[in-house]
Amino acid sequence: MIPLLRAxxxxxxxxxxxRFFPLGLAAVFVIGIGIAWAxxxxxDSDVSFVAxxxxxxxxxxxxxxxxxxxxxxxxxxxxxYIGADAKTGMLEQILTWEPRRLRLLGARTAIGIxxxxxxxxxxxxxxxxxxxxxxxxxxxxxxxTGALWLNVVAVVLRTGLAAGLFCAFGLGVTLLLNNSIGAxxxxxxxxxxxxxxxxxxxxxxxxxxxxxxxxASFGSGSPVQRIAGNAFSAEGPSVxxxxxxxLAGVVLLVWTVLALVAANLAFRRRDIA
Amino acid sequence: MxxxxxxxxxxxxxxxxxxxxxxxxxxxxxELGRPGTVxxxxxxxxxxxxxxxxxxxxxIRPSAGGVRVFGVDSATGFHQVAPRVGAIxxxxxxFPNFSGRRNLTLLAELGGLDRRNVxxxxxxxxxxxxxxxxxxxYSLGMRQRLAIAGALLKDPDLLILDxxxxxxxxxxxxxxxxxxxxxxxxxxxxxVSSHQLAEIEQICDDVTIISGGRLISTGAxxxxxxxxxxxxxxxxxxxxxxxxxxxxxxxxxxxxxPAERELxxxxxxxxxxxxxxxxxERGLYLSGLRFEQASLERAFLNLTGGSMPPPPSSAVPVGxxxxxxxxxxxxxxxxxxxxxxxxxxxxRGEA
Numbered sequence: 289m290i291p292l293l294r295a296x297x298x299x300x301x302x303x304x305x306x307r308f309f310p311l312g313l314a315a316v317f318v319i320g321i322g323i324a325w326a327x328x329x330x331x332d333s334d335v336s337f338v339a340x341x342x343x344x345x346x347x348x349x350x351x352x353x354x355x356x357x358x359x360x361x362x363x364x365x366x367x368x369y370i371g372a373d374a375k376t377g378m379l380e381q382i383l384t385w386e387p388r389r390l391r392l393l394g395a396r397t398a399i400g401i402x403x404x405x406x407x408x409x410x411x412x413x414x415x416x417x418x419x420x421x422x423x424x425x426x427x428x429x430x431x432x433t434g435a436l437w438l439n440v441v442a443v444v445l446r447t448g449l450a451a452g453l454f455c456a457f458g459l460g461v462t463l464l465l466n467n468s469i470g471a472x473x474x475x476x477x478x479x480x481x482x483x484x485x486x487x488x489x490x491x492x493x494x495x496x497x498x499x500x501x502x503x504a505s506f507g508s509g510s511p512v513q514r515i516a517g518n519a520f521s522a523e524g525p526s527v528x529x530x531x532x533x534x535l536a537g538v539v540l541l542v543w544t545v546l547a548l549v550a551a552n553l554a555f556r557r558r559d560i561a
Numbered sequence: 562m563x564x565x566x567x568x569x570x571x572x573x574x575x576x577x578x579x580x581x582x583x584x585x586x587x588x589x590x591x592e593l594g595r596p597g598t599v600x601x602x603x604x605x606x607x608x609x610x611x612x613x614x615x616x617x618x619x620x621i622r623p624s625a626g627g628v629r630v631f632g633v634d635s636a637t638g639f640h641q642v643a644p645r646v647g648a649i650x651x652x653x654x655x656f657p658n659f660s661g662r663r664n665l666t667l668l669a670e671l672g673g674l675d676r677r678n679v680x681x682x683x684x685x686x687x688x689x690x691x692x693x694x695x696x697x698x699y700s701l702g703m704r705q706r707l708a709i710a711g712a713l714l715k716d717p718d719l720l721i722l723d724x725x726x727x728x729x730x731x732x733x734x735x736x737x738x739x740x741x742x743x744x745x746x747x748x749x750x751x752x753v754s755s756h757q758l759a760e761i762e763q764i765c766d767d768v769t770i771i772s773g774g775r776l777i778s779t780g781a782x783x784x785x786x787x788x789x790x791x792x793x794x795x796x797x798x799x800x801x802x803x804x805x806x807x808x809x810x811x812x813x814x815x816x817x818x819p820a821e822r823e824l825x826x827x828x829x830x831x832x833x834x835x836x837x838x839x840x841x842e843r844g845l846y847l848s849g850l851r852f853e854q855a856s857l858e859r860a861f862l863n864l865t866g867g868s869m870p871p872p873p874s875s876a877v878p879v880g881x882x883x884x885x886x887x888x889x890x891x892x893x894x895x896x897x898x899x900x901x902x903x904x905x906x907x908x909r910g911e912a
Contacts, residue, residue, distance in 0.1 A: 294670050376655070380620060380650055381654050383619070384647075384650075387643050388640045557622070559620070560615070
């Protein structure tokens with residue numbers, strides 16, 4: 289198993305998407321913070337790191353701006369990790385070396401969770417550092433106590449775990465569909481239109497159990513919320529808390545396990561031709 | 562010596578949505594690969610060769626029957642023998658954005674092999690110097706070499722090569738020939754699937770021919786080649802009918818060929834002087850003469866009902882059809898269309 293894990297680790301990290309997607313995101317973070325700095329400077333306003341960025345005492349608002357982006361990155365990396373093999377035909381080659389498909393899938397899942405989790409944590413930490421720098425330059429960092437930093441660390445760790453699980457989810461979905469481009473495009477459509485749009489508006493009690501919502505909630509530490517009452521009423525929709533971030537983590541785990549089990553069943557029966 | 566790959570009743574049906582199912586392999590009973598030999602695995606396009614190889618490697622599940630490799634059912638236990646089997650299936654497959662060396666290193670890591678093996682196989686296939694280039698920039702011939710290097714990494718006891726000479730230039734093909742023979746001479750079993758029959762003929766000890774997913778013939782190369790009939794002399798001459806009559810007077814059987822001015826004489830090339838003398842003595846002068854050897858290609862086409870222009874029906878080898886095969890041509894349920902130039906049962910284990 290160790291040679292397989294080693295080979296899969298090298299393979300994942302040798303892939304351009306694994307290196308350039310996070311680097312691209314980091315660049316976007318820098319540009320975003322730069323724009324924020326320019327706006328704040330132009331308006332001559334102060335930014336308090338704690339009050340304006342971290343949100344509540346669990347620092348759940350800290351990664352709000354990026355909480356949706358990291359699962360997308362994780363899904364894309366997971367999907368392309370398995371999809372590249374199918375596209376190049378390399379899966380055939382690999383299976384003549386390691387024919388045990390469950391073992392191969394297990395190794396990839398483990399490597400995907402750990403690697404993408406680490407990447408997401410690094411990005412989350414980087415984003416936090418940028419925010420801190422922005423606050424320090426334009427306003428104040430008063431209130432950054434040890435307790436807050438512990439919560440920040442917890443947010444970063446959970447964000448990493450959520451991204452890792454989402455990578456495994458993407459890997460499972462792609463293996464199930466046997467089409468990485470279809471899986472990625474389908475996921476984006478699903479995320480923007482179905483989960484965050486149609487289901488959230490018309491089936492809010494269902495929406496709170498869907499994967500992306502729970503991944504974002506688990507990572508940030510904020511509760512999963514849903515629209516209560518009529519979303520189109522004159523007063524506008526009201527939003528209520530449905531369940532906490534720990535249950536959201538469990539929901540995400542269940543989705544991931546379901547995707548992987550289904551993928552394994554399909555993969556074991558599939559002809560590689 | 563027993564074969565390494567044994568198939569019994571192998572059947573593979575590809576199910577297709579809204580279309581008819583495709584029977585790729587139908588009831589194949591076959592043995593391939595003996596240590597120290599090269600086994601040619603031949604068949605027309607779509608005959609089921611690659612499907613058979615994929616079944617042997619555990620990549621696809623047989624619909625019925627099975628394949629045993631080193632005595633292990635490949636559908637369920639191929640992992641037990643995978644370290645002893647190197648293979649290329651259909652075309653070279655590697656990551657295009659990785660260098661040749663990186664691709665091989667990944668495979669070596671996957672197999673828990675020392676990275677020094679990568680240098681060894683790069684040397685063998687002659688890719689030293691280009692190993693840091695991306696696989697995607699390689700020519701087809703270089704890709705083929707790298708794929709072979711990948712298959713050799715394990716130092717396998719059984720090497721399965723599907724069309725290994727594809728894309729290689731003549732020098733590369735010659736090198737490949739030497740390489741494959743060299744591997745066999747080390748005591749390894751090599752199975753080579755190919756359309757390049759002249760190549761197969763030069764390197765193989767045994768040959769199997771399948772068509773339409775069914776076994777047509779299998780055995781030693783010399784025995785399979787016997788289905789080509791015998792060597793011929795092909796004569797180009799203006800008055801073909803008179804020439805055939807003149808040859809008959811001299812005790813030689815000449816047969817008209819599809820080309821209007823050509824006739825063939827079933828005689829070894831060494832005796833071609835008898836043909837020219839018989840014609841010249843009767844005032845007939847030929848304008849061309851060439852030899853047609855009893856090649857594997859001709860045997861292949863005869864056995865598979867291929868498209869090579871067949872000799873006329875009268876061109877049955879002198880002395881009648883060849884004797885029944887002593888090396889066990891397998892009877893098949895539904896053979897391909899018979900070659901009209903051959904007697905009934907010719908090449909199918911029937912006298």
